[in-house]
Structure formats: structure tokens, C-alpha cells
Amino acid sequence: MKTTNVADRVTAAALDLFATQGYATTSVQQIVEAAGVTKGAMYHYFQSKDDLLFAVYDRMLALQKSHLDEIVAAGGPAEEVVRAVCVDVVETSIDFLPEGTVFFRSMHMLTEPRLKEVTRRRREYHDEFAALLRRGQDEGVFRADVPRSVLVAHFFSDVHYLSHWYSPQGPETKTEVAQQLTDLFLRSIRTTAP
Amino acid sequence: MKTTNVADRVTAAALDLFATQGYATTSVQQIVEAAGVTKGAMYHYFQSKDDLLFAVYDRMLALQKSHLDEIVAAGGPAEEVVRAVCVDVVETSIDFLPEGTVFFRSMHMLTEPRLKEVTRRRREYHDEFAALLRRGQDEGVFRADVPRSVLVAHFFSDVHYLSHWYSPQGPETKTEVAQQLTDLFLRSIRTTAP
DNA sequence: GAGGGCGTACCGTCTGGTCGGTTTGCGCGA
DNA sequence: TCGCGCAAACCGACCAGACGGTACGCCCTC
Missing domain, CATH: 1.10.357.10 (Tetracycline Repressor, domain 2)
Structure with missing residues (x-):
């Protein structure tokens, strides 16, 4: 439940930012901040x-x-x-x-x-x-x-x-x-x- | 003649690289190298x-x-x-x-x-x-x-x-x-x- | 000798990704 | 019920390097 939560939140935040700012101009830092997780957590799932x-x-x-x-x-x-x-x-x-x-x-x-x-x-x-x-x-x-x-x-x-x-x-x-x-x-x- | 030459070559190189690699992933350095000019020259025209x-x-x-x-x-x-x-x-x-x-x-x-x-x-x-x-x-x-x-x-x-x-x-x-x-x-x- | 076209060296910032370590969750034997 | 052990989840400081952009001065032309 919690594990999927993290991955899902990251995916949702990434989609949102990619759509509004573009992929290349969106940093991993922005994504994890928007998703409310840390970079370590994100790189654990992706x-x-x-x-x-x-x-x-x-x-x-x-x-x-x-x-x-x-x-x-x-x-x-x-x-x-x-x-x-x-x-x-x-x-x-x-x-x-x-x-x-x-x-x-x-x-x-x-x-x-x-x-x-x-x-x-x-x-x-x-x-x-x-x-x-x-x-x-x-x-x-x-x-x-x-x-x-x-x-x-x-x-x-x-x-x-x-x-x-x-x-x-x-x-x-x-x-x-x-x-x-x-x-x-x-x-x-x-x-x-x- | 020479001035337009520089600007044109830069524009052409930029177009080519933007089309093949995308804008964000193309660096200014790549563009000027492909155009055969220096960054200083490029920033003189753009x-x-x-x-x-x-x-x-x-x-x-x-x-x-x-x-x-x-x-x-x-x-x-x-x-x-x-x-x-x-x-x-x-x-x-x-x-x-x-x-x-x-x-x-x-x-x-x-x-x-x-x-x-x-x-x-x-x-x-x-x-x-x-x-x-x-x-x-x-x-x-x-x-x-x-x-x-x-x-x-x-x-x-x-x-x-x-x-x-x-x-x-x-x-x-x-x-x-x-x-x-x-x-x-x-x-x-x-x-x-x- | 003055001024614009251009070359060079450099700057501060930010990037994707890593890594050693800590915390959390949970099965299991007693 | 407890405590043990261990793997998975997670943290965040830290790279090495590349980025866009600039400062300054040389040189060629008029």
C-alpha cells in the first residue's frame, strides 16, 4: 500500500511536470519535491x-x-x-x-x-x-x-x-x-x- | 556577406541539431562546433x-x-x-x-x-x-x-x-x-x- | 586609431545519479 | 507476547561534469 503510493505519486508528479514544462527542463529534484518524496526513494523504484x-x-x-x-x-x-x-x-x-x-x-x-x-x-x-x-x-x-x-x-x-x-x-x-x-x-x- | 554567413550557418546547424536531438538536449557548444564558429561569434548575433x-x-x-x-x-x-x-x-x-x-x-x-x-x-x-x-x-x-x-x-x-x-x-x-x-x-x- | 566582429578563458549554477548508512515492517521461534 | 534478525524501503549529502552565458581583449578593416 505504501510502496505503491510512493511510486504512484512520483509517476503522477512526473506526468504533470513533463506535460507543463517538458521532459528535459524538468529536474528529478522538482519531481521528488512535487511528489513529496526524496530522491533516494524515487531511485529505489525507478x-x-x-x-x-x-x-x-x-x-x-x-x-x-x-x-x-x-x-x-x-x-x-x-x-x-x-x-x-x-x-x-x-x-x-x-x-x-x-x-x-x-x-x-x-x-x-x-x-x-x-x-x-x-x-x-x-x-x-x-x-x-x-x-x-x-x-x-x-x-x-x-x-x-x-x-x-x-x-x-x-x-x-x-x-x-x-x-x-x-x-x-x-x-x-x-x-x-x-x-x-x-x-x-x-x-x-x-x-x-x- | 561574411556576417550573414556566420548567422546563417549557425541557424542551419541549430535547426539540424534541434530536429534530430531536440532543443533541450542540444548544447550551444554542439551548435557552434557544427557551424564551425565559436561561442563568442554566435552570441554576437543571437x-x-x-x-x-x-x-x-x-x-x-x-x-x-x-x-x-x-x-x-x-x-x-x-x-x-x-x-x-x-x-x-x-x-x-x-x-x-x-x-x-x-x-x-x-x-x-x-x-x-x-x-x-x-x-x-x-x-x-x-x-x-x-x-x-x-x-x-x-x-x-x-x-x-x-x-x-x-x-x-x-x-x-x-x-x-x-x-x-x-x-x-x-x-x-x-x-x-x-x-x-x-x-x-x-x-x-x-x-x-x- | 577607432570601432565592430570575433576568439578565449572562465564563472556560478544545476544536473542526473550514487552510495553508505538508517529506519521500518514482518515472519518466526520461544 | 515478546524479541530477534533480516531484507526491503528509504534518506540526503555528495559527486563530476556540463550547462548557458559573459568579460575582456585581440585584430582586421576603414
């Missing part, structure tokens, strides 16, 4: 500052991947599966907005082995989504006159950009935004009129 | 490391804004103007891929006054584009059932994401990608079928 950053990513990647797997496993027509995936990824990205901010801003600061790991897991997600699009193309519901890689990029761009403009205090709820972005995406890749 | 980062942004923002103004000034139906803007911004973003990488990754590391300036100029671009969409909505060619802010975000997301996936060595040329992304965007926001 190997390095780098490890803190990876912990943030690890949690988010694992969650998104498990969501994707669930939705795909549920099955259905390609278009409906893509719709469900799209709505879900937008909503969870809004739930994890600070994580997203840190992710895209500071990913390149991970050390080699961890960067490889993160890249690998992103590619997994990426490939699984591309396979869905391919199924839709085979079924004839998604257009095939644009390279699939461009369609995939077009999809991830919205998710990526969320942390740059969306605010929970803004006029739109996450459910609305998820519906709207999903609708925009599907309309652009469908062969038939909506 | 006030601070922060100034170097701003110089990168300044150039890109000025260029994109002037392009936008030109295209809007040329006039035409809203849809065609938006199409031209979209194609142009994708193409110039590809021309300035390293700048884009640095921009979105390290913008938050600018000091207060310069961050304000950059934010202001981005908003200018943003507002001008939103006005175009509004015109299209008034003309009835762009859908109005989705908040304009969401449409604008949907547009900028593609531009933003380019530096994360596009490679000049990849299979698609910048012209093709510009056409494809523009097509996807327009199709999603049009009221009528293509």
Missing part, C-alpha cells in the same frame, strides 16, 4: 529519469492496445469496427490528454532500447488498424485510390493533434468531438455517400 | 539559445503566412481557395519538414514573450483559415453541422502530423500527398458529393 518517461508511455500504450484488441475481437462489418475504434481512441486520448502531450513532445528523448520498444508497440497498433482498412477496401466500402499509408496517417493525425487544441473546459464534450472527428474521417475514406 | 529557436519559427511562420495571404488575395470560390491553401500548406510543410519537427516538439520551451509572439502569429493564420471555412459555410458548400473549430483542428492535424510520418525517400511525392490529403479533407467537409 532506474532513471528516462524510466519515468517510459512508465507514462507504457500505461497509455497498453491501455489503447487492449481497447483496440477488444473492439476488433468483437467483430462486425469493417466500417462499424473502424467507427468504434475511432470513437474509442479519440475518447481515451481525451481522457489521457496530458499523457498525449508528453508522448508526442518527448518521445524522442527516450534512450535507445526504450524508444525501440515504444516504436514497436506503436507499429503494432498501426498495423492492426491498417489491416482493418484493408478489409474495408476488400469489401469495397473504403476507397483504394489513396495509398493506405496516407489513410492511416490521416487517421492518426486527428488523434495526435487533440492534445494541441482540445480542452475539457471548451464548448465540446469528448463524446461530441469523438463523434464529429469519426464522422469526418469516415466520410473522407468511404466509397459510398454517407 | 541574444540567447532561445533566440535561435525563435529564428527557426520566425522564418517558417512568415513564409506560411505570406503564402496564405497571396492565395486568399487571389480570390475565387471558397472551395477552390481552401483547396489551394491546403495543397500549399502541405507542400511547404514538406519543404520545411525539419522546421515542423522542431516547431511542434519544442515550441513550449520558448520563453514567455517569444512564445506569446509565436502563438499570436499562429492564431492569425488559424483565424484567417477559419474565416475561409465560414465563407464556404455561408455559400452552402461546407457543412455547418460540425463546429468550425473542429473543422479547423481537423485541417491542421494533417499538417501537423506530416513531420511524424512523411519521408521524402518514401513512395509518395510531396505533390501526390498534398493532393491526397486535400482530397480527404475537402471530401469530409463538403455538403455535396464530390
Whole structure:
């Protein structure tokens, strides 16, 4: 109970500071002060500052991947599966907005082995989504006159950009935004009129 | 000639290093070594490391804004103007891929006054584009059932994401990608079928 | 000979990380 | 119930070095 408490508080403080100040400009000292622990305690649970950053990513990647797997496993027509995936990824990205901010801003600061790991897991997600699009193309519901890689990029761009403009205090709820972005995406890749 | 040479070489070296290593992890020493000048020379032309980062942004923002103004000034139906803007911004973003990488990754590391300036100029671009969409909505060619802010975000997301996936060595040329992304965007926001 | 472009040496500060030691929690034999 | 022992949790003073930035003076050009 106490052990998890320390590690969790450090992780939360690190996420907060990384999101507001950036990874490189946040010192380990700041993190431990914000978390109300000492440096010794922190280095007892984490190997390095780098490890803190990876912990943030690890949690988010694992969650998104498990969501994707669930939705795909549920099955259905390609278009409906893509719709469900799209709505879900937008909503969870809004739930994890600070994580997203840190992710895209500071990913390149991970050390080699961890960067490889993160890249690998992103590619997994990426490939699984591309396979869905391919199924839709085979079924004839998604257009095939644009390279699939461009369609995939077009999809991830919205998710990526969320942390740059969306605010929970803004006029739109996450459910609305998820519906709207999903609708925009599907309309652009469908062969038939909506 | 010589003066510009020094400043230019420093700017180029800084851009290159910021794009590959990140702003915070690049030291002034590295920059001046890569540029083949000394720290004294560099600090003669730039006030601070922060100034170097701003110089990168300044150039890109000025260029994109002037392009936008030109295209809007040329006039035409809203849809065609938006199409031209979209194609142009994708193409110039590809021309300035390293700048884009640095921009979105390290913008938050600018000091207060310069961050304000950059934010202001981005908003200018943003507002001008939103006005175009509004015109299209008034003309009835762009859908109005989705908040304009969401449409604008949907547009900028593609531009933003380019530096994360596009490679000049990849299979698609910048012209093709510009056409494809523009097509996807327009199709999603049009009221009528293509 | 004056002044601006530039080189050199240096400064104070802060960094991520370490390490020897102390405290805490807990199973267990009596 | 107590006390023992021991591992895990935790502390915080302490590195070595790198950082951004500056002071000052040389030299070349006009």
C-alpha cells in the first residue's frame, strides 16, 4: 500500500511536470519535491529519469492496445469496427490528454532500447488498424485510390493533434468531438455517400 | 556577406541539431562546433539559445503566412481557395519538414514573450483559415453541422502530423500527398458529393 | 586609431545519479 | 507476547561534469 503510493505519486508528479514544462527542463529534484518524496526513494523504484518517461508511455500504450484488441475481437462489418475504434481512441486520448502531450513532445528523448520498444508497440497498433482498412477496401466500402499509408496517417493525425487544441473546459464534450472527428474521417475514406 | 554567413550557418546547424536531438538536449557548444564558429561569434548575433529557436519559427511562420495571404488575395470560390491553401500548406510543410519537427516538439520551451509572439502569429493564420471555412459555410458548400473549430483542428492535424510520418525517400511525392490529403479533407467537409 | 566582429578563458549554477548508512515492517521461534 | 534478525524501503549529502552565458581583449578593416 505504501510502496505503491510512493511510486504512484512520483509517476503522477512526473506526468504533470513533463506535460507543463517538458521532459528535459524538468529536474528529478522538482519531481521528488512535487511528489513529496526524496530522491533516494524515487531511485529505489525507478532506474532513471528516462524510466519515468517510459512508465507514462507504457500505461497509455497498453491501455489503447487492449481497447483496440477488444473492439476488433468483437467483430462486425469493417466500417462499424473502424467507427468504434475511432470513437474509442479519440475518447481515451481525451481522457489521457496530458499523457498525449508528453508522448508526442518527448518521445524522442527516450534512450535507445526504450524508444525501440515504444516504436514497436506503436507499429503494432498501426498495423492492426491498417489491416482493418484493408478489409474495408476488400469489401469495397473504403476507397483504394489513396495509398493506405496516407489513410492511416490521416487517421492518426486527428488523434495526435487533440492534445494541441482540445480542452475539457471548451464548448465540446469528448463524446461530441469523438463523434464529429469519426464522422469526418469516415466520410473522407468511404466509397459510398454517407 | 561574411556576417550573414556566420548567422546563417549557425541557424542551419541549430535547426539540424534541434530536429534530430531536440532543443533541450542540444548544447550551444554542439551548435557552434557544427557551424564551425565559436561561442563568442554566435552570441554576437543571437541574444540567447532561445533566440535561435525563435529564428527557426520566425522564418517558417512568415513564409506560411505570406503564402496564405497571396492565395486568399487571389480570390475565387471558397472551395477552390481552401483547396489551394491546403495543397500549399502541405507542400511547404514538406519543404520545411525539419522546421515542423522542431516547431511542434519544442515550441513550449520558448520563453514567455517569444512564445506569446509565436502563438499570436499562429492564431492569425488559424483565424484567417477559419474565416475561409465560414465563407464556404455561408455559400452552402461546407457543412455547418460540425463546429468550425473542429473543422479547423481537423485541417491542421494533417499538417501537423506530416513531420511524424512523411519521408521524402518514401513512395509518395510531396505533390501526390498534398493532393491526397486535400482530397480527404475537402471530401469530409463538403455538403455535396464530390 | 577607432570601432565592430570575433576568439578565449572562465564563472556560478544545476544536473542526473550514487552510495553508505538508517529506519521500518514482518515472519518466526520461544 | 515478546524479541530477534533480516531484507526491503528509504534518506540526503555528495559527486563530476556540463550547462548557458559573459568579460575582456585581440585584430582586421576603414
